[in-house]
Amino acid sequence: DAGVIQSPRHEVTEMGQEVTLRCKPISGHNSLFWYRQTMMRGLELLIYFNNNVPIDDSGMPEDRFSAKMPNASFSTLKIQPSEPRDSAVYFCASSSGTLLNEQYFGPGTRLTVT
């Protein structure tokens, strides 16, 4: 079975550029989570969706970050404009309604902003 799919796996961009990260959750899962991981702050939840609706976006650092889930099989996390402090690994995870707490993570996107 396919797990959570993320693209790109690595992204290097210059400060000020727009960055779009993509995620395809596991088929049948109705909750999707975006996380950011850095050495300093660990793993932080940015936003999560349930049935394509954003439920909690309190972790989104600022207005430069936005996330969408137009359908059950696709989500994007956009950073515009990007800054060097956005450099991190961004993980997408999904879970099913019956086991809300068991989250399955994608391989992550390693973002470097220079």
Place this chain on the structure above:
Amino acid sequence: RKEVEQDPGPFNVPEGATVAFNCTYSNSASQSFFWYRQDCRKEPKLLMSVYSSGNEDGRFTAQLNRASQYISLLIRDSKLSDSATYLCVVDRNTGKLIFGQGTTLQVKP
């Protein structure tokens, strides 16, 4: 103060050793507890849930002490393949998992 606190380690142990990690959480409303494992440059993966009565999965034993608000993970007969970072995770049944910073384990031959 972080909501979930762990000793970052690293814990360096020889193969075959028994090692234990503890984790404390500050929010008494926390309802569900987990240990996730993360290998270097990989994604976190669920290792085991932690139940009030304690639970065991092979060489791994997890314990929960609600009164003292701590969770433990015991690994017996350590293998080289156990080398990883172990993340303590709590949930207030809101769907929002709170991750600790992780404890790094290095098992040496």
